[in-house]
Amino acid sequence: MIETLESGFQSVGQASARRIARHAAERGHSGPTLLVHGPPGSGKRAFVDDLLALAFCIEPDASRRPCNACRGCRDARARAHPDLVIGSTDAWREQRSTGESIVAAARRWLLDAAGAPVVGERRVVLIEHADHANEQVQNALLKALEEPTDRHTFILVADEPSRLLPTIRSRCQPLRIGRVPHDELVAHLMNRRSLPADQAEALARIADGLSATALRFADRADLLDWRRRLHAELLSLLERGRADRFAAIGDLLDEAGRLDAPLPETPVDADGETVRTPASAQRAAALIIVDAWLSLARDLLVAAAGRAELAPGTELSPEVARIGLRLGTAPIIRVIRLLERIHDGLRENAAPRLALEAAMLTWPQLER
Numbered sequence: 001m002i003e004t005l006e007s008g009f010q011s012v013g014q015a016s017a018r019r020i021a022r023h024a025a026e027r028g029h030s031g032p033t034l035l036v037h038g039p040p041g042s043g044k045r046a047f048v049d050d051l052l053a054l055a056f057c058i059e060p061d062a063s064r065r066p067c068n069a070c071r072g073c074r075d076a077r078a079r080a081h082p083d084l085v086i087g088s089t090d091a092w093r094e095q096r097s098t099g100e101s102i103v104a105a106a107r108r109w110l111l112d113a114a115g116a117p118v119v120g121e122r123r124v125v126l127i128e129h130a131d132h133a134n135e136q137v138q139n140a141l142l143k144a145l146e147e148p149t150d151r152h153t154f155i156l157v158a159d160e161p162s163r164l165l166p167t168i169r170s171r172c173q174p175l176r177i178g179r180v181p182h183d184e185l186v187a188h189l190m191n192r193r194s195l196p197a198d199q200a201e202a203l204a205r206i207a208d209g210l211s212a213t214a215l216r217f218a219d220r221a222d223l224l225d226w227r228r229r230l231h232a233e234l235l236s237l238l239e240r241g242r243a244d245r246f247a248a249i250g251d252l253l254d255e256a257g258r259l260d261a262p263l264p265e266t267p268v269d270a271d272g273e274t275v276r277t278p279a280s281a282q283r284a285a286a287l288i289i290v291d292a293w294l295s296l297a298r299d300l301l302v303a304a305a306g307r308a309e310l311a312p313g314t315e316l317s318p319e320v321a322r323i324g325l326r327l328g329t330a331p332i333i334r335v336i337r338l339l340e341r342i343h344d345g346l347r348e349n350a351a352p353r354l355a356l357e358a359a360m361l362t363w364p365q366l367e368r
């Protein structure tokens with residue numbers, strides 16, 4: 001495991017984010033607020049675990065941090081260090097006392113978080129899903145960031161940094177967590193999950209370079225089976241009319257819902273339980289359908305263009321290759337654009353069933 005020996009980081013890739021993080025740590029941790037951002041499933045949580053270990057490691061030789069052996073590293077990775085406080089909009093919402101607004105709850109929490117460190121010299125204040133906070137809550141957060149002390153380091157985590165106030169962003173050192181190069185992700189999957197090379201290859205491709213998504217698929221064989229069935233159903237719907245397509249949506253949502261697939265990086269409460277409501281569960285189901293649908297559409301596009309070499313990680317099934325050629329590129333590009341918009345809409349607040357109906361209407365029609 002070259003990656004571990006080299007750095008002590010356990011997440012994969014992200015060379016420039018690592019470099020910035022190490023630099024910040026060497027400066028004595030009192031630098032600017034860190035903003036860890038990247039798409040869902042990219043592995044922000046694993047990267048933050050590395051940041052926390054780096055911050056709390058007590059190995060005397062700073063160049064060997066995080067050592068992953070000391071108590072500081074262990075407590076940091078378990079997110080149980082006495083000097084770590086973790087907040088999020090979902091947590092503040094739940095911590096409200098009767099009649100209290102979420103802003104008031106957030107202010108109260110931030111005031112508590114400003115307390116003195118217990119064990120070490122510094123407290124780390126980790127705010128997850130910072131981009132989910134409304135403007136008032138962000139203003140309360142901004143106020144806390146405007147009064148920096150050398151005893152506190154803030155780490156903000158966000159899918160969409162553009163949803164943060166510019167005044168917050170300007171106070172942050174951004175650490176972008178992105179897609180991992182194919183070969184690096186394959187090696188990581190082989191190391192971490194003891195997977196054979198061909199399986200690791202397939203997962204890295206399915207996850208489109210997103211490391212947390214790839215690991216999730218590695219841990220859930222039922223997700224892969226479901227994905228295969230979904231692709232077969234979508235291909236057969238190419239030959240069926242609107243009524244059949246709309247009728248299929250309910251079953252697709254039910255089946256995806258039964259997978260109980262965690263949205264990558266869904267809010268987690270103090271006991272480590274994922275926070276789910278019926279509405280968020282249905283959106284999660286629709287999102288994994290749209291993700292899998294997009295990857296099928298992209299494979300079809302590669303086949304339609306007759307340019308498999310453009311997607312070197314791709315291994316097209318003969319059926320996909322044949323259907324792609326029959327469809328041609330234009331209708332597939334149209335559906336890909338729509339699915340991408342739907343994906344973003346679902347992450348906001350779009351209605352899952354309506355979103356899938358729109359996708360079904362744009363899914364091309366093949367003569368039998």
Ligand SMILES: [Zn+2]
Pocket residue numbers: 056057058059065066067068069070071072073074
């Ligand atoms: Zn350590």
